[in-house]
Amino acid sequence: MLRLLIGTGVLLMAVGFGAAGWQYYQSLPASAAEAPEISPDPAVPVPSQDWLISPSGGLVPRAEALAYLRQDRFRPERTATVVRSARLIDLLAQGEKLPDEPYLQVLADIRAPMLAASLCKVLTDSVAADCAVNAARVEEGSVDPIQGTARFRLELVYRLQPEAEPLPDLGAHVLNMNRVQVELDPGVDGTATVEAALAAAVSQAQAACPEGGLTCRMQSLTVDWAPGAPARLTARIAWLAPLPDGVFPAPPLEAAPGG
Helix, strand or coil, X not given: CHHHHHHHHHHHHHHHHHHHHHHHHHCCCHHHHCCCCCCCCCCCCCCCCCCCECCCCCECCHHHHHHHHCCCCCCCCCEEEEEEEEEHHHHCCCCCCCCCHHHHHHHHHHHHHXXXXXHHHHHXXXXXXXXXXXXXXXXXXXXXXXXXXXEEEEEEEEEECCCCCCCCCHHHEXXXXXXXXXXXXXXXXXXXXHHHHHHHHHHHHHHCCCCCCEEEEEEEEEEEEXXXXXXXXXXXEEEEEECCCCCCCCCCCCCCCCC
């Protein structure tokens, strides 16, 4: 009987918080409320080639190659992920109160998309032509009823802004990739808010592009943020460079790994 009562309570809480969450979801811009599948932007030239050469002379995995080449559309490999702490009280609508402890996880999970709403603008103000919230969930077991906080994982997908210069001959270049890891001091690097931390992370990723690298693009970005603590970022960037000596261009005879 007790199990039945608890189950019924969770269901009622989900319905109640879900109603307010659905109203919020309906208020989102169309690009965020719809599934991230769009038609290519006709203003962005799309290379007909869908394969790239790695510095070792092999083929770049197809998913990585498409994430680099298809800047005109959302790609599941091209993401900006923010892992952040937040107060549960900030998830409440006007007049609402926090539920009892057993239902805090329900509240946090349903309202998680609210925390991602302000992040897309950071990307569209810098590297992105368009952005959408792909996923937003509370991390399992992260709800702290004493502090009234939880940890959330927010994933954005984005289309890249077109560059002024067209891509060089892809068959005569290799795709280099690098992983960038930086810790940002909140007192020095201006990361007092999660939006500022994401903007600083994008700037750091762009600054990591090597001098002389051609068409350097941010493939993915992850930011781990909490108030008053250093923000940690991990980014993957990719750029083109001329074929090394002794390597000659040739189209692939079979699909690249990961295709």
